[in-house]
Amino acid sequence: STMAFPVALISALAICGIVAGAPSRDLTLALNKVSQEGGSLAKCIDGTAPAYYWRDGVNADAKKAVIFLEGGGWCYPSSRQSAGANCAVRAKSGLGSSTSYAPTIASTGYEGGSGYLSGDPAVTAFADFAVSYVKYCDGGSMTGTRMAPQIRNDTATPLFYRGHYNLQAQLDHMVANHALSSYSEVVLSGCSAGGMACYSKCDWVAKYFEPHGIPVKCMCDAGMFLDVETVTGAGNVMRDRYFDIANNMETKPGLSTACVAAESNWQLCQFSEYSLKYMKTPTFVINSLYNFGEWAMLAPTFPSGSFPPDTGTPPADWAACYPGNGKLTPESFAKCNATQVEIIQGFRIKFMEAAAAALDPASPHGAFLDACPNQHCQTSTGWAMVHVNQTTMAIAAASWYFNGTVEKHVDAPFDAPLNPTCGLAQGMQPICNNCANAGLGSNCIWDEETKSFRGL
Numbered sequence: 001s002t003m004a005f006p007v008a009l010i011s012a013l014a015i016c017g018i019v020a021g022a023p024s025r026d027l028t029l030a031l032n033k034v035s036q037e038g039g040s041l042a043k044c045i046d047g048t049a050p051a052y053y054w055r056d057g058v059n060a061d062a063k064k065a066v067i068f069l070e071g072g073g074w075c076y077p078s079s080r081q082s083a084g085a086n087c088a089v090r091a092k093s094g095l096g097s098s099t100s101y102a103p104t105i106a107s108t109g110y111e112g113g114s115g116y117l118s119g120d121p122a123v124t125a126f127a128d129f130a131v132s133y134v135k136y137c138d139g140g141s142m143t144g145t146r147m148a149p150q151i152r153n154d155t156a157t158p159l160f161y162r163g164h165y166n167l168q169a170q171l172d173h174m175v176a177n178h179a180l181s182s183y184s185e186v187v188l189s190g191c192s193a194g195g196m197a198c199y200s201k202c203d204w205v206a207k208y209f210e211p212h213g214i215p216v217k218c219m220c221d222a223g224m225f226l227d228v229e230t231v232t233g234a235g236n237v238m239r240d241r242y243f244d245i246a247n248n249m250e251t252k253p254g255l256s257t258a259c260v261a262a263e264s265n266w267q268l269c270q271f272s273e274y275s276l277k278y279m280k281t282p283t284f285v286i287n288s289l290y291n292f293g294e295w296a297m298l299a300p301t302f303p304s305g306s307f308p309p310d311t312g313t314p315p316a317d318w319a320a321c322y323p324g325n326g327k328l329t330p331e332s333f334a335k336c337n338a339t340q341v342e343i344i345q346g347f348r349i350k351f352m353e354a355a356a357a358a359l360d361p362a363s364p365h366g367a368f369l370d371a372c373p374n375q376h377c378q379t380s381t382g383w384a385m386v387h388v389n390q391t392t393m394a395i396a397a398a399s400w401y402f403n404g405t406v407e408k409h410v411d412a413p414f415d416a417p418l419n420p421t422c423g424l425a426q427g428m429q430p431i432c433n434n435c436a437n438a439g440l441g442s443n444c445i446w447d448e449e450t451k452s453f454r455g456l
Contacts, residue, residue, distance in 0.1 A: 044137035057130035071192030115383025138163030144249035164254030236281020
């Protein structure tokens with residue numbers, strides 16, 4: 001069973017947000033590529049083998065693992081844009097092909113690398129856990145089950161949408177090569193598009209490990225992208241985008257089975273908020289109440305074609321108020337008119353409604369929902385810094401996971417007195433918030449030489 005953890009060990013650090021020295025052990029993660037022999041269905045978009053990076057656990061937690069699903073936006077089979085939202089373009093990148101994966105990486109980078117998965121016991125209660133950083137190369141948040149490749153006139157190579165089978169093969173490889181079936185605990189996590197996969201796959205992963213008697217909990221970071229109408233006349237672009245994935249990547253078998261059975265429109269289960277409604281596995285929700293609201297609500301009307309553009313550029317009448325993904329600040333908020341203020345604060349209300357299952361006092365879930373528009377993939381950037389209700393997500397998540405305490409934290413609305421722990425006062429701009437797909441996702445890496453994050 002999960003041992004109680006004395007959160008005081010990390011509380012002093014969490015309060016001041018200072019990293020207390022580098023861990024002494026080697027934290028390098030090594031590449032593992034799955035086998036495509038024996039009738040394997042696993043394929044990245046370009047047909048190459050899916051992969052993950054692995055780091056062993058140590059000490060008393062040597063047989064406990066965090067499986068962290070990489071993020072990086074999505075691609076849409078119907079899209080013919082020039083950016084990474086076009087699956088043919090994505091197939092030539094690390095988000096669609098394993099060809100260029102390095103044999104080792106120093107850190108999971110932006111996604112937990114300096115916080116949750118840092119390996120530093122002064123920063124995280126999960127420091128000694130084994131880490132599997134699951135590479136994302138299917139474009140559909142690891143849910144696709146389409147057997148036939150997509151043949152298109154804008155690419156000479158067939159495009160594969162096999163995300164669900166990829167994750168199954170990645171888990172099978174961990175069991176075969178790292179004895180994962182002998183572990184005592186597994187935590188499923190992920191950020192952004194990987195956070196969305198964390199919701200979709202949480203109960204499925206719990207069922208995967210059930211025959212081995214391994215308890216599973218989930219901690220999903222920045223994975224809720226809301227089912228909301230735009231206010232610009234562009235319609236519900238989120239449904240256009242996600243339903244395109246659902247229908248053309250044939251994701252129905254890769255989504256939450258409980259959600260698919262309950263919802264009259266199964267495609268809605270592509271959205272995390274619908275998965276969450278039916279999740280039985282204890283899940284800790286980490287998210288900004290505002291991050292990516294601009295992208296969901298303010299997508300500009302598209303001049304031609306039927307598919308919404310993959311862009312983080314707001315329409316002109318919003319540019320001063322909400323300049324872009326993650327860029328709502330006290331200064332820009334002061335330029336919002338009354339209608340815009342109501343829309344922005346209305347998004348927070350919609351978010352809390354979407355997270356209702358986690359906030360339900362009777363549910364086993366936990367939540368840490370802050371009002372920091374600049375925070376995306378917070379398990380790295382905000383882990384020991386951002387506070388809600390005088391606690392950090394590092395302490396709240398550890399208390400929920402190890403001690404079973406009720407941790408359901410919701411920040412006050414974004415307003416002139418911004419939560420001072422968001423990082424804006426220190427000049428922290430959205431860190432790698434807009435690296436992938438011309439404005440989406442979290443595809444960033446830690447640069448050991450410059451000691452900073454950079455986009456790919």
